Amino acid sequence: MNIVEKILARASGRENVSPDDIIFADIDKVMVHDVSGPGVIKVFDKLKKQGVNVDKLWDPSKVWVAEDHFVPSADKISAENIVKLQNFTKNYGIKKHFKYGMGQYGICHTLSHEEALVLPGEVYVGGDSHTNTTGALGAFACGLGHTDIAYVLLNGKIWFKVPETLYFKLNGKLPDHVMAKDLILKIIGDIGTDGGAYRTMQFGGSGIDEMSVEGRLTLCNMTTEAGAKNGIVEPDQKIVNYLTTRGVTNIALVKGDPDAEYSEVFEYESSEMEPIVAKPFSPENTVIVREAPNVDLDKSYIGSCTGAKYEDLEAAAKILKGRKVKIRTEVLPAAISIYKRAMENGLLKIFLDAGATVGPPTCGACCGAHMGVLAKDEICISTTNRNFPGRMGHVESQTYLASPLVAAASAVTGKITDPRDLD
Amino acid sequence: MKGNVIKYERDNIDTDVIIPGQYLKIHDYAELASHAMEGLDPAFHSKVKEGDFILSGKNFGCGSSREHAPIALAHSGIKAILALSFARIFYRNAVDGAFLLPIEIDEIAYKNISEGDEIDIDISSNQIKNITKNQSYQMKPFSEIIGKIIEAGGLFKYKPD
Numbered sequence: 001m002n003i004v005e006k007i008l009a010r011a012s013g014r015e016n017v018s019p020d021d022i023i024f025a026d027i028d029k030v031m032v033h034d035v036s037g038p039g040v041i042k043v044f045d046k047l048k049k050q051g052v053n054v055d056k057l058w059d060p061s062k063v064w065v066a067e068d069h070f071v072p073s074a075d076k077i078s079a080e081n082i083v084k085l086q087n088f089t090k091n092y093g094i095k096k097h098f099k100y101g102m103g104q105y106g107i108c109h110t111l112s113h114e115e116a117l118v119l120p121g122e123v124y125v126g127g128d129s130h131t132n133t134t135g136a137l138g139a140f141a142c143g144l145g146h147t148d149i150a151y152v153l154l155n156g157k158i159w160f161k162v163p164e165t166l167y168f169k170l171n172g173k174l175p176d177h178v179m180a181k182d183l184i185l186k187i188i189g190d191i192g193t194d195g196g197a198y199r200t201m202q203f204g205g206s207g208i209d210e211m212s213v214e215g216r217l218t219l220c221n222m223t224t225e226a227g228a229k230n231g232i233v234e235p236d237q238k239i240v241n242y243l244t245t246r247g248v249t250n251i252a253l254v255k256g257d258p259d260a261e262y263s264e265v266f267e268y269e270s271s272e273m274e275p276i277v278a279k280p281f282s283p284e285n286t287v288i289v290r291e292a293p294n295v296d297l298d299k300s301y302i303g304s305c306t307g308a309k310y311e312d313l314e315a316a317a318k319i320l321k322g323r324k325v326k327i328r329t330e331v332l333p334a335a336i337s338i339y340k341r342a343m344e345n346g347l348l349k350i351f352l353d354a355g356a357t358v359g360p361p362t363c364g365a366c367c368g369a370h371m372g373v374l375a376k377d378e379i380c381i382s383t384t385n386r387n388f389p390g391r392m393g394h395v396e397s398q399t400y401l402a403s404p405l406v407a408a409a410s411a412v413t414g415k416i417t418d419p420r421d422l423d
Numbered sequence: 424m425k426g427n428v429i430k431y432e433r434d435n436i437d438t439d440v441i442i443p444g445q446y447l448k449i450h451d452y453a454e455l456a457s458h459a460m461e462g463l464d465p466a467f468h469s470k471v472k473e474g475d476f477i478l479s480g481k482n483f484g485c486g487s488s489r490e491h492a493p494i495a496l497a498h499s500g501i502k503a504i505l506a507l508s509f510a511r512i513f514y515r516n517a518v519d520g521a522f523l524l525p526i527e528i529d530e531i532a533y534k535n536i537s538e539g540d541e542i543d544i545d546i547s548s549n550q551i552k553n554i555t556k557n558q559s560y561q562m563k564p565f566s567e568i569i570g571k572i573i574e575a576g577g578l579f580k581y582k583p584d
Contacts, residue, residue, distance in 0.1 A: 022568045024583060035447045039490055042450050043520075047579060070448050077448045129488040129512060145490035145516035151578050159568060159583075193435055194482040198511050227485060227510055282435065367444035367487075386486060388439040390462040395443075 002165050002260035003234050004200045007140040010254075011123045019164040019263065024157045028122035028139075032149055033066040033108045034078070036127025037085045039146030040153065047150070057092050058156035064096035064117055065089050066108035069363040071100040074370035106335025106361035109133040109305035112141075113217060114337050116246035120235040121254035125152055130305055130385065132224045136216035137243070138235030138254060143224065163229045164263035165200040166191075170207025172271025177419045179315060180215035181307065181383065181403035183207075183268065184222040185276045189286030191266075196228030199263070203233050207270035213242045214311040221306050222385055225283040275418050277381070278401040281389050289406055292416040298378040300325070300411035301392070302404055303332035303359075304366040307383020310338045312404040316383075317347040319408035319419055320354040326414040329356035330372050336361060356411070368393045381410045424524075424545075425554070426474040426502055429467070430538040434480035436463065438487040438513065442495045455491055456498035473500035476544070478536055480506065483525075484513025490520060497522035503544060505551070505562075507533055518569055521577030526551075532560035546573070 001009060005017050012023035032040055044054045057063060065085060070078035089097040096117070098105040104115065108126060111117060112134040118124045120138030125131065131143035144158070152158050168187060174180070188195070201223040208216065216233045223231030234255045243251055275289040287293075302308060302316050313333060331351045333339040339361065342348050351358050365372035366384040374380055374393030380400070382392065387399035400416060409417040440462030442455060449455055460467035477496070483506035484492060493516050496504070503524040504517070517525045526544060532551060536542060540555040544562070551560045565573060575581035 022566075035489065038450050052579065074448070081448055081450075127488065129486065131488075143488040143512055145488050145512060145520065147490060147520040147578060148515060151519070159578075161566075161568075193485055194508065194510070197482065197508070227482065229511060367447070368439070369444050369447065373445075386437075386439065388437040388462075388486060390443050391439045395440075395462050 002202065002256035002262065003138070003254060004140055004165055004202070004230070004232060005162060006254055006256065007121055007123060008160065008162055017162045019162050021162040022159060023162060024159050025123050026157050027125055027152050028062065029118050029124040030063050030149065030152050031066065031108050031112065031126035031131070033068050033128060034071065034081050034085055035069045036146045036149060037065060037088060038081045040127065040150045041084055041088055043147055043150040054154065057153050060093040061095070063094045063153065065094055066098050066111055067100050067105060068107045068361070069367065070369055071362055072360060100360070104336050106338070107305045107363055109221065110309065110334035110338070113137060114335050116243050116248045119243065119248065119251065120239060121252055125149065125158065129224045130221055132228065132231045133217055133221040133305055135230050135232040136213065136220040137239055138233065140230055140232065142230045161198070163198060163200045165202050166196060167262035167265045168201060168203045169205040169265060169267045170203060170270040171205055171267065172207055172269060173210035174207065174270050174273060177405060178273045178275055179403040179405055180211060180218040182273055182276045183270060184219050185278050185283065185286050185401060186273065187268070188222065188226050188283050189276070189278070191226055193225060193282060193284045194227045196223055196226035198229055201226060201228045201231045202262070203231070207268070208233055209236070212311060213238055214309045217309065218306060222283070225385055275403060275406050277406060277416055278387060280387050280398040280400065283386060283401060289416060289418040294415060295379055297327050297381050297410055297414055297416065299328040299330070299374070299380040300407045301330050301365060301372065301380055301382040301384065302407050303330065303334070304363065304384040305334055306385040307404055308332055308334040308338070310341055312383060313338065313342050313347050315404040316408040317350045319405060319412065319422065320356065321350045323354055323412050325355045325411040327411055329354070329411040330359055330365070331356050332359040332362060332364070334361055365392055367391065381407050381416060383407050424502060425541065425543045426476045427472065428476050428478045428536055428538060428540045428542060429471065430478040430536065431463065432480065435482045435485055436479050437485045438489050438492045441484065441492040442489065447489055447491060452494055452498040455495040459495035459499045468499065471499045471501065474502055475500055476503045476505055476542065477501055478505045478533070480533065481508045483509050485510035488512045490516045493517040493520065493522040505532070518572050519578035524573065527563035528560065535560070
């Protein structure tokens with residue numbers, strides 16, 4: 001069995017599972033946020049009217065809650081959703097609720113790794129499609145809708161079809177001007193937005209050995225854009241160190257068997273990669289940065305679970321240090337812990353000196369919700385994950401998806417720019 | 424199950440056009456329905472009728488896990504989506520929440536069914552009859568668990584064996 005099959009076999013109490021088996025898996029961790037949470041509350045209200053007992057959750061200690069999409073509250077409805085969420089966690093005894101304005105908070109997927117909320121070998125489901133992110137720690141991490149999450153909260157399990165696994169073998173360390181974001185855009189460009197549909201995308205090889213934990217998180221994060229059920233990397237010493245520095249002890253490393261089977265293997269020479277952007281209006285619409293259209297950009301956005309982890313900010317700061325931005329540039333660290341580290345290490349000063357605005361953690365503009373949405377005809381280069389029509393604002397705005405290095409270099413020139421081509 | 428078809432001849436209809444992100448804070452179903460398909464077809468809300476079906480290409484519902492997407496469509500009156508394929512979370516949400524039926528069709532059905540055609544979907548025989556054109560097509564049968572969840576009326580009513 002490969003790693004996903006091993007995790008799902010353990011969680012469903014079976015000795016073996018194979019692709020296409022239907023299982024009910026016990027869930028180790030579950031997450032809701034300020035969009036999926038009120039959805040769950042509505043499902044609970046409906047169930048209550050039907051006579052279903054919703055007085056208790058199966059295990060509140062396995063549940064955690066994030067406030068991220070519409071915070072700081074964008075308007076009255078968003079504020080009311082936050083109040084609903086607070087009442088929910090209070091009523092059900094959920095202790096892990098990361099509230100904005102009260103210490104550590106941030107984008108749910110970022111918290112999952114910053115706070116070591118999910119461990120290798122666990123089955124983790126979240127009410128958000130980018131739950132795939134956390135597979136980088138060696139967990140089976142999968143996004144679900146709020147009815148399914150409500151079911152998990154009451155029953156502690158959910159059905160899955162055991163996925164086939166696509167294995168991506170990455171050869172060699174990425175060059176300095178290339179990030180994991182470029183690599184995952186390249187892969188999505190090759191296999192398409194349904195290329196991983198219903199399947200696991202697993203990453204391995206020397207390119208993974210050489211890659212930081214945060215780079216792996218970026219890869220797994222955007223398996224969602226290939227339609228994958230989950231993304232995963234077998235945990236190694238880097239994961240152990242990452243979790244140990246966050247206070248975790250007794251880490252068990254689940255790995256696939258030597259004779260594990262994969263439905264397809266793809267090989268990439270990661271050491272020869274080029275910076276890439278995805279043009280509007282699909283993450284699969286990729287082009288090498290040096291061949292990208294010569295458009296006048298209106299904005300550079302450095303934010304989201306995909307592109308505002310600490311290393312993402314560090315990469316942007318490397319470019320912006322001593323330079324000035326030519327277009328509107330917004331930097332929103334993905335969690336308070338990252339914001340703080342960026343402040344302590346001087347990154348925020350670099351951004352501010354360059355002329356950029358630094359904002360609080362939020363999913364805000366990434367999903368066109370608030371705080372930096374695009375006007376008609378505006379063109380943005382962004383470290384986020386999707387660029388469908390209207391994703392970041394007006395349906396006739398445009399988003400180019402890029403790495404933090406490319407987004408920062410483009411902020412300096414106002415054109416889509418390879419970081420190597422800056423003066 | 425009879426109804427008329429609204430056809431979008433394209434692949435990858437994503438959740439951002441089905442219900443744009445700015446509306447994710449809304450949990451009133453009627454209000455969500457009033458914004459359904461806003462990112463692709465602003466006329467959708469005025470033309471959709473109770474019992475209509477949507478016909479589309481590959482990877483329908485790709486993108487976000489927002490259950491607002493099947494909710495907005497179902498509360499607009501849509502009873503089923505016919506598509507060459509579906510994105511997985513949209514498919515699960517449609518079935519587990521018992522909002523609408525995701526029907527997988529083949530290229531023949533996709534090419535031959537036109538906007539406005541009246542069709543009759545029979546999930547017990549996996550047949551789609553085109554009443555307007557007097558044709559019939561096969562739909563892909565539901566997998567066992569999906570069939571059972573649909574029959575039960577959603578995941579909460581389904582009793583695992």
